[in-house]
Amino acid sequence: MPYSLVVTLRSHGIIALRVSPQSKMRISFKHPPPTSLIGALAYPLFNENRREVIINENGGAKSIGDELRKTLISVAISSRGGVMYGPLFKINRLYHHVAESAVTSLPVTVTYAEYDSPLRVAYIFDDEKLKNYTINELKRAAWGITRLGSRESIVNVEDVKTSSVEISDAKVVKTSFSYSLEKVKNVRGRYDVELVIDWKTTELGDYSRASRIRVAYPLEDNVVEGDLKVAVLNGEAVIV
Helix, strand or coil, rough: CCEEEEEEEECEEEEEEEECCCCCCCCEEECHHHHHHHHHHHHHHHHHHHCCCCEEECCCCCCCCCHHHHEEEEEEEECCCCCEEECCEEEEEEECEEEEEEEEEECCCCECCCCCCCCCEEEEEECCCCCCCHHHHHHHHHHHCCCCCCCCCCCEEEEEEECCCCCCEEEEEEEECCCCCCCEEECCCCCCEEEECCCCCCCCCCCCCCCEEEEEECCCCCCEEEEEEEEEEEEEEEEE
16 A cells, blocks of 8 residues: 655745756746655655765666655645745956946746745655665655755755555545646646656656656645546545
8 A cells, every 4th residue: 555755844935946957047946846855855865875876777877866756656745825036146247447237147036935834745655666665764754854956945844744545536636735737627726837847757867858747736725627546645635
């Protein structure tokens, strides 16, 4: 039976998760994408190995977090209350006592917390693939999460819950967690949409040719209709 891990995080006020690959524009996601959520748990889980990159069969490099990705059935987040800003930092230089403005500039997009709202992350693991780690090791790693993606995105862990779950079919689901729009027919409620890496088919590492999927991030409880698979974690529905 699949295992679930629900982690409650508290942001320090800023989230800066860069879209990759990127240019000088340094665009960020408003909500943490699945790859960042996997990496957040993978870092404390594999920290004792003192390595973050492994070489695959083809000689290419990938993140050590890819080992964790292969054990996951689903990863989702409930995140509300963020506002995205795009400040433009100009870098000037002095030449012959004349300030030459706008020689270059550094646009950076970040998300600030509009109000104090926790982030809740739901991980659902395939118990048949989860042979190298116990649920207690995963729980210990969850308590060790310190950031989501970039070094600016510092978080505190406030709670970790584990449980066994069943996955069932459903036509209508009410949820506050993010979900793929692939098999969704209709949604009632406000949500943001982000184009993210298809983590189920893409290794964690080089995303230059990676396929992408549309993921909805509810800004309030969403009523979702479609051919869905659902897991109930601590009384809350997560679309798998």
